[in-house]
Amino acid sequence: MALPLPDERYKADILLVVAHPDDEGAAAPYLARALDEHKRVAVVICTRGSSGANQAGAEQAAALGDIREIEARNALSTLGITNVWFLGGKDTASQNVLQSLANWGHGESLELLVRLVRLTRPELILTFLPGTFIGEDHGDHQASGVLATEAFDLAGDPATFPEQVAGPANRRELFLENLRPWQPKKIYYFPDADREDIFRGKGPDYSVKEISKATKQPYWRMSLDSFRAHQTQAKSFLDSLAQMDEAQIEKMVTSDGGWTEDMHFVLGKSLVGGSVTGDVFEGITAGAIPFARPDVSPEPARSDLSVELGGSYSFYAEFRRVHGLNSLPHPEPPEIAVQSPGTLAIPLWVRNQTAKTKEITLSVSLPAGWTLQSGTGKFTVTAKQVAAARIEVNLPSPAENGGKKPEPREISVHADSNGQSIGEFKLRVELRKRALPQ
Ligand SMILES: [Zn+2]
Numbered sequence: 001m002a003l004p005l006p007d008e009r010y011k012a013d014i015l016l017v018v019a020h021p022d023d024e025g026a027a028a029p030y031l032a033r034a035l036d037e038h039k040r041v042a043v044v045i046c047t048r049g050s051s052g053a054n055q056a057g058a059e060q061a062a063a064l065g066d067i068r069e070i071e072a073r074n075a076l077s078t079l080g081i082t083n084v085w086f087l088g089g090k091d092t093a094s095q096n097v098l099q100s101l102a103n104w105g106h107g108e109s110l111e112l113l114v115r116l117v118r119l120t121r122p123e124l125i126l127t128f129l130p131g132t133f134i135g136e137d138h139g140d141h142q143a144s145g146v147l148a149t150e151a152f153d154l155a156g157d158p159a160t161f162p163e164q165v166a167g168p169a170n171r172r173e174l175f176l177e178n179l180r181p182w183q184p185k186k187i188y189y190f191p192d193a194d195r196e197d198i199f200r201g202k203g204p205d206y207s208v209k210e211i212s213k214a215t216k217q218p219y220w221r222m223s224l225d226s227f228r229a230h231q232t233q234a235k236s237f238l239d240s241l242a243q244m245d246e247a248q249i250e251k252m253v254t255s256d257g258g259w260t261e262d263m264h265f266v267l268g269k270s271l272v273g274g275s276v277t278g279d280v281f282e283g284i285t286a287g288a289i290p291f292a293r294p295d296v297s298p299e300p301a302r303s304d305l306s307v308e309l310g311g312s313y314s315f316y317a318e319f320r321r322v323h324g325l326n327s328l329p330h331p332e333p334p335e336i337a338v339q340s341p342g343t344l345a346i347p348l349w350v351r352n353q354t355a356k357t358k359e360i361t362l363s364v365s366l367p368a369g370w371t372l373q374s375g376t377g378k379f380t381v382t383a384k385q386v387a388a389a390r391i392e393v394n395l396p397s398p399a400e401n402g403g404k405k406p407e408p409r410e411i412s413v414h415a416d417s418n419g420q421s422i423g424e425f426k427l428r429v430e431l432r433k434r435a436l437p438q
Contacts, residue, residue: 006121006180010083012042013281015122015184017113017148019100019140020091021049021072022230026190027126028079028223029208030263035080036212039281042083042120043076044113045069046104046144051091055235067232075229079222083120087112092140095336095436097130097312100143110154113147115164117155118179123284124186125152129266130319131330132312133193134337134408134430142312145189149268149323156183156291183291185284187268189328194337196264198329203265204277220259224249268325269294295324304353307360307415307423309334310388311347333426335408338438340395340431343373345438346413348389352381361416362391367409369396398431406430 014034016027024031024043031041049072050065059067069086076084089104101109117125130145154160158181166176191199208220215222228238244252253259267276271292274283299321308314313334320328338344352358362376375391391413398406408430415423 006119010042010119011040012083012120012122013039013124014041015117015120015125016041016043017046017125017127017144017151018043019046019089019128019138019144021045021047021068022075022227022233023128023141023144024072024076025223025227025230026128026192027263028075028226029219030126030206030265031081032079032212032215032219032222032226033206033210036214040083041079041081042085042116042122043081044085044087044116045072046087046109046147047089047091047140048086049091049233051093052233054232056231059232064232068230071229071232075226078226078229085112085116089140089143092143093436094139095132095137095312095438097132097139097142097146098315100139101146104143106147110147110150111161113151114155114161115177115179117151117184118164118182121182121288122184124188124280125184126188126190126265126280129189129191129193129328131191131193131316131328132334132336133191133195133331134335134428135191135193135195137192137337138436141192146319149187149319149325152184152187152268153294153323156181157293158291181291183271183289185272185289186270186274186280188265188280189268190263190265191329195331198331199264199266201277202327202329203267204279205265206263208260208263220253221249224253224259266329268328269323294322295326297321297324297326302351302353303422305358305360305417305422306351307362307389307413308349308351309347309413309425309427310349313347314349331428333410333428335428335430336438337408337430337432337435338395339433339435341397342395344393344395344411344429346375346391346393346411346427348391348413349386350379350381350389350415351386353384355383357382358417360422362389363414363416364391364393365412365414366393367411370394370409370411395429395431398433406432 048065049068087109092100092103127148128141128145164177164179272283359380371394373392373394381387408428412426
């Protein structure tokens with residue numbers, strides 16, 4: 001008698017992991033192409049979109065999340081995708097990925113996502129690029145990329161969430177799931193940064209203007225039609241779209257540009273070779289591959305007394321190091337866009353690995369019109385301790401700049417001890433009339 005095997009209806013070639021209902025639109029034109037090539041696609045959305053304004057009705061908060069879950073399912077089913085799961089994380093209005101992860105319940109969300117990787121057994125994962133950039137840079141978007149990367153590295157490990165991969169202990173098993181470990185083969189990211197320079201040549205590009213064999217429509221058009229499901233998020237845009245004829249829609253998308261730009265992916269890592277800019281399926285053949293622990297690079301050398309940028313900046317440096325993402329683009333110097341007038345917080349780690357309490361002096365160089373609020377001066381750190389510090393800066397209104405894009409300005413932070421420099425770094429800061437909280 002044949003023993004039961006994994007259910008083929010849930011096997012995916014591509015697993016898309018995004019943060020919010022409507023984020024699937026960021027990859028929809030590529031998904032339409034992949035479906036044309038008979039790839040199987042599954043989608044995980046980390047939140048249910050329960051915050052934000054409702055453009056279509058009175059419902060708010062959790063009730064709005066109930067609606068947005070259905071809108072995302074409808075959007076994806078327009079493309080032919082029905083294997084869609086929600087992790088139930090809470091929307092977090094912040095640029096700080098660590099706040100999103102905390103608000104979602106990082107451990108529980110990761111457990112849910114590892115289960116879904118083992119259930120769907122994807123050849124590759126597509127997700128938002130985990131990093132901090134000037135751009136849309138939503139902490140939830142970044143968090144979806146962090147979770148997806150963690151799940152990529154853990155789902156193949158039989159010792160991670162072993163209850164998920166344990167065979168049944170009873171005839172009617174209530175606790176053990178009888179999934180198998182699964183190692184995805186590749187992970188690709190899509191950035192939502194303003195800059196494109198550092199992503200060029202880091203992964204394949206796909207035109208969205210090609211015509212689908214299945215629908216005879218361009219891929220961008222299939223993506224736009226799929227987006228029509230998101231009434232609570234874009235009713236006014238969708239109402240105006242409904243009034244347009246084909247020629248007007250064509251004109252709108254070519255002048256707006258956003259709908260018809262090429263899709264850029266960034267290769268995170270491949271366990272099966274293939275070239276960086278080749279097709280995402282290059283090197284992939286059917287069947288499971290062995291579990292691969294990430295290639296962890298050594299910790300960076302630090303002097304015994306050091307000061308460095310903290311917060312999500314130091315997190316991402318560690319994240320890239322332990323997940324073997326050494327060629328993942330990140331801005332140097334680090335950058336952020338913040339709302340102004342307002343306050344910029346610069347998080348710092350002060351490390352004292354010497355055997356004595358040390359006094360350090362923090363200072364900062366600011367552009368004209370920017371003023372120090374707090375956080376500089378003399379501090380002590382006891383022996384063998386790492387302490388968090390923060391410098392706060394008052395930001396002026398953004399310069400008008402004649403309607404042009406504002407230029408980021410540079411801040412530099414200096415740390416001294418005993419008259420010797422123990423750390424110096426820069427941060428590029430763009431002032432905006434509107435930006436998510438830091
Ligand atoms: Zn989003």
